[in-house]
Amino acid sequence: MIRAVTTTPYLDQKPGTSGLRKKVRVFQQPNYAENFIQSVFDVIEHERAGATLVIGGDGRFLNREVIQVAIRMAAAAGFARVVVGQGGILSTPAASNLIRKRGALGGLILSASHNPGGPTEDFGIKYNVSNGGPAPENITDAIYARTKVIDTWYAADTPDIDLDTLGEVQVAGMTVEVVDPVADYAELMETLFDFDAIRASKLTMAFDAMSAVTGPYATEILERRLGFAPGTVRNGTPLPDFGGHHPDPNLVHARALYDTMMGEGAPDFGAASDGDGDRNLIIGRGRFVTPSDSLAMLAANAHLAPGYAGGLKGIARSMPTSAAADRVAAELGIPAYETPTGWKFFGNLLDAGMATICGEESAGTGSDHVREKDGLWAVLLWLNILAATGKSVDELAREHWARFGRNYYARHDYEGVDSSAADTLMRDLRGKLATLPGTMIGALTIAQADDFAYTDPTDSSTSANQGVRILFEGGSRVVFRLSGTGTSGATLRVYLERYEPATGDLDANTGKMLADIVAAADELAGIRLHTGRSEPDVVT
Template sequence: MPEHLSAAVTITTTPFSDQKPGTSGLRKRVPVFQQPHYLENFVQAIFDSISPPQGATLVLGGDGRYYNREAIQIILKMAAANGFGRVLVGQGGILSTPAASCVIRKYATFGGIILSASHNPGGPDGDFGIKYNTANGGPAPEKITEAIFSLSKTIMQYRILDVADVALDTVGEYAIGKMTVSVINPVADYAELMESLFDFDAIRTLIAGGFRIKFDAMHAVNGPYAREIFLNRLGAPVDSIMNCVPLPDFGNGHPDPNLTYAHELVEILYGENAPDFGAASDGDGDRNMILGRHFFVNPSDSLAILTANAKLAPGYREGLAGVARSMPTSAAVDRVAVELGIPCFETPTGWKFFGNLMDAGKVTLCGEESFGTGSSHIREKDGLWAVLFWLNVIAVRRQSVEEITRAHWAHFGRNVYSRHDFEAIPSDAANGVMKHLKDGFATLPGQKFGSYTVDVCDDFSYTDPVDGSISTGQGLRILFTDGSRIVFRLSGTGTEGATVRIYLEAYDPDVARHHLDAQVALSELIGIAGDLSQLVARTGRVQPTVIT
């Protein structure tokens, strides 16, 4: 085992005022993280807040974006100086967020540090991110992120070893100081877990029978995972995967698997001689988009359909303890839960809320409308898991994506749903939109807008049924008497300005209307949302940046 010995050194530093973690860690532009001491301060604040026991094991990896490798070398040297006994790091610095959660849980480590800004663009002027996941494999709860932020505001020094970099590209064990660095195959543990949950034999038979798939990794972290699972383990042809080489700038693309940013895949699935099934995942591999031939599956519907068909997959054959969805996600899965006789929880946005429910055994499947779906197999959303679940369902039912979705609507009714994102709005203007809406809540109930009458308005709050914690200010809801609704939220995942998200939902049990495009079916609600928010007048934005 190559050995690098050196004493820890203590570096004097001064605090930064902007290191408050959001829902998924700290995200900033790359040049911000490249400032002297910036990353080091935040990492030391993590270590000081979690107080690892001497000799503890840490998991470390990222999505391969720009600055990933440099950051990993810094964190390894700091972990050694802070008393960790071992760090499991993905080969080449690569480890998808779902795989990191898998490794944390499988090897019972003291949590892990994941380097990613998820679906945000990368490159020298792009975004970078860092978050700590606890020993359950899930994102740190607010009490830990608040402690990290508090320490970051008063930090005066950090500890690091002055040693050579570790050879990240070669699997093996290395010593730095008294700590062992285990460079691991980033795919193996995760692929093994997937094979235990899904019927790979049935999926192999489906593909061998001529069922054509196309998976787009968007030059992000899931490329190596897709190659191992789809090509090596499921026998799919080489042309079944695309953009599967992780690049620091994601091929100058935006690694967000939606109809706007995954346009290359969308054009293939909506073109001539289209494959039977299409899917994409994001920067760190935890999100998914599902497509059929000339057909898009809304993420809210995807969660409901997987819940309704869960027993077709070996890992869920015994049934589900319950399901959970984020508040902005459509109520489609609620209807399935009623039929199955299982509880359905409505939580704020953020996977940590699902983690509490899963740890307590209250839910098995969960999902968010923002293209994130997952289960209790780990404590993160999981893009490839969702893709494999769909392929398992298709292999058993022998129906197309569109046939499965339309049959679901015919049985449960269709929750027509869409999300409109207005990105990079000046924060003052975005906050003004939200304040204007909330100020009008007292007089809105009972008012009629076209076909819709307002029932109640609120700012969603949540009391965690496991630990009793209360989360407020989670989104402004306008609920109509027929069950339709409009939700407004400010997103916390960007690094520039603010993103105003408008969620629109209307329930339609009429099969004769299920063919309508969501934007057509929701056109009246879209107009009402614009009028109530005064968004155009207050922001100057006429069209959303992204529609899903």
């Protein structure tokens, strides 16, 4: 029996760059999750009959409850099969792989990524399409439009299913298949990397899964298949509240790992991943590697892994990511693409065969093996490179900078800023862009200032107002952008970059090297004036 439930719209269900994210208490409102899921199903109404839908999440609070709701609603919507991860668990890259492998119409990924979890924290729902990547803007816009007028949602009148037992069950004539969330993903990784070489290298490592979804994946792949010592994976059990911690793999929230890697007796390699498994942190013994540098170094050495031995078709990076990868692309003689923030823009390039490796400065790196960023993939590529070269992370970094120069880089996050104050800051900054070129801020001369706009080379679609760029003579720059990944207030992100050529000082203190650009950023945007903040909340 199918239930039809009368509802009224919520007007705050506009998906951001990574789906709909709100506080748990918002999703717990009557019909809130159901309205959004039904709106997704209504937008794909003409494709869903007889199709397969993948469902899974990062295990955060409310994950299981919403999965049960989504299964009943999928049955009412006419799907033939739902594939769900055991225990409701699927990392975002594993979900992308499963969508692609099963030829699914799409998938519902229940996650708020690196945001905190728990009864008072965050939850999210994202719809991914048949290529395994996030829904493009025309679909998310249609979903939002539907949420504003929805009046009914539908669900099979059936009990909850057992999410913990592998196998198939029937829900109102629809097959629900509970699968091992790790197996297909682990098999894919074995096709890309030389597991034998990594095992033979006898490397030591520490991996912090941050009590989040990557724990089962890392335990299976690193400890069982690659033979790293038991206990290599720390915080490996996914918890609904991530152990009370913030599952963001940066130097603030993964401080214990950083301290381990900078201390006496550190292992060869350290890494972490985030709430839903799509981000990464890379630290060698005594050497932190910024996400921007990691992208560049992985691209320069990817040919050492079997899956990339044939070379790269191109490299893509988000606009706020440093230009370090561009220098690699130039030497390799392949295209470099600068896109807005959001993995969906990379997906178009990957689908068109124009790029192989992509990265975002916010610790997201990936390739054409799926259509999401992939934290564990980046870790495995690093391990493959270390095993193939016999060099340390520090040696690889120094050699890279001696070859390409170094882009000193940092991101300053001002979190929970009053939204109107943040909007005023950006509006005032945009208002004076035309007057900035040729002017000096301290010893820095502004060469160019603009509000980044992107024309997608695959379909000529355009995306405007993607962040303010101030480019200085000599290759340095500062970028201002409001983030769309938070759930309260506004997060102002300020990206600071100084290029030092290969003949310059390549191992100086990053804060010291960026000091003049930090001062210029405050003078240009009036950060203290607008936000009342004298320093950022997080520096990465």
